[in-house]
Amino acid sequence: xxxxxxxxxxxxxxxxxxxxxxxxxxxxxxxxxxxxxxxxxxxxxxxxxxxxxxxxxxxxxxxxxxxxxxxxxxxxxxxxxxxxxxxxxxxxxxxxxxxxxxxxxxxxxxxxxxxxxxxxxxxxxxxxxxxxxxxxxxxxxxxxxxxxxxxxxxxxxxxxxxxxxxxxxxxxxxxxxxxxxxxxxxxxxxxxxxxxxxxxxxxxxxxxxxx
Amino acid sequence: xxxxxxxxxxxxxxxxxxxxxxxxxxxxxxxxxxxxxxxxxxxxxxxxxxxxxxxxxxxxxxxxxxxxxxxxxxxxxxxxxxxxxxxxxxxxxxxxxxxx
Numbered sequence: 464x465x466x467x468x469x470x471x472x473x474x475x476x477x478x479x480x481x482x483x484x485x486x487x488x489x490x491x492x493x494x495x496x497x498x499x500x501x502x503x504x505x506x507x508x509x510x511x512x513x514x515x516x517x518x519x520x521x522x523x524x525x526x527x528x529x530x531x532x533x534x535x536x537x538x539x540x541x542x543x544x545x546x547x548x549x550x551x552x553x554x555x556x557x558x559x560x561x562x563x564x565x566x567x568x569x570x571x572x573x574x575x576x577x578x579x580x581x582x583x584x585x586x587x588x589x590x591x592x593x594x595x596x597x598x599x600x601x602x603x604x605x606x607x608x609x610x611x612x613x614x615x616x617x618x619x620x621x622x623x624x625x626x627x628x629x630x631x632x633x634x635x636x637x638x639x640x641x642x643x644x645x646x647x648x649x650x651x652x653x654x655x656x657x658x659x660x661x662x663x664x665x666x667x668x669x670x671x672x673x674x
Numbered sequence: 675x676x677x678x679x680x681x682x683x684x685x686x687x688x689x690x691x692x693x694x695x696x697x698x699x700x701x702x703x704x705x706x707x708x709x710x711x712x713x714x715x716x717x718x719x720x721x722x723x724x725x726x727x728x729x730x731x732x733x734x735x736x737x738x739x740x741x742x743x744x745x746x747x748x749x750x751x752x753x754x755x756x757x758x759x760x761x762x763x764x765x766x767x768x769x770x771x772x773x774x
Binding site for chain 2: 471472495496497498499500501502505506617619620621625636639640641643644646651652653654655656657658659660661662663664665666
């Protein structure tokens with residue numbers, strides 16, 4: 464294991480389908496707003512490297528991981544469950560446990576839609592602290608913020624409600640920005656989405672803000 | 675805690691530089707962008723918020739965060755290109771600040 468462990472990189476392990484986009488986008492925004500760097504399998508765009516190798520490299524590099532295991536239902540087309548999220552969670556926990564000393568510092572947040580559903584799907588996780596977002600993007604923001612603030616021990620991080628307010632403003636502006644780019648919001652690649660968040664200068668939360 | 679934004683923009687009517695507080699009220703009028711930027715930084719000192727400076731063409735030249743975590747550069751590369759995104763973001767911000 465030779466990759467550098469980056470203290471402000473956060474690996475996001477979640478579904479990427481349209482139904483989950485509101486929660487994924489909210490988590491992505493919150494991670495940026497808290498001054499961290501989000502990483503996920505979507506950033507992989509180099510066909511010369513095996514997909515699993517790329518994911519494992521990313522997991523190695525990230526000090527933090529946010530894993531959403533809420534997608535446990537059967538896929539409509541195949542009638543089979545998707546195992547990517549539990550696989551990546553297992554890789555992350557394995558890297559933390561079996562990796563060298565620096566990987567023992569890794570921390571992960573496990574999210575689900577309901578607080579106790581995981582007991583039926585991943586019973587080996589029983590006793591772990593699983594956080595529920597209830598399918599609500601703003602609740603996901605609060606969970607991610609509180610967990611990252613707690614684990615990183617960084618001071619002066621904005622509160623979850625403040626980030627959620629900013630995120631609502633961002634969503635309004637994101638549609639306009641995409642209008643300027645002549646694209647629909649869902650046509651942005653992961654990298655483009657990161658760029659839009661990065662360039663967006665809307666970090667005020669105030670009743671006197673213009674809408 | 676409420677965070678604020680100070681926008682430094684050029685007032686095309688008189689060629690002066692103004693500070694717009696949270697995109698609404700004018701907090702000051704200055705002869706140069708440099709003076710307006712310095713004053714915006716002074717106004718936000720000790721508070722949390724952002725100083726956003728636009729060029730006379732309306733492009734964002736800088737967006738400094740104060741009392742908030744610095745937004746980090748993404749690890750992923752976009753396809754559209756940062757210049758095009760910056761231009762689109764600037765156009766939206768300019769439209770927000772310019773009275774209809």
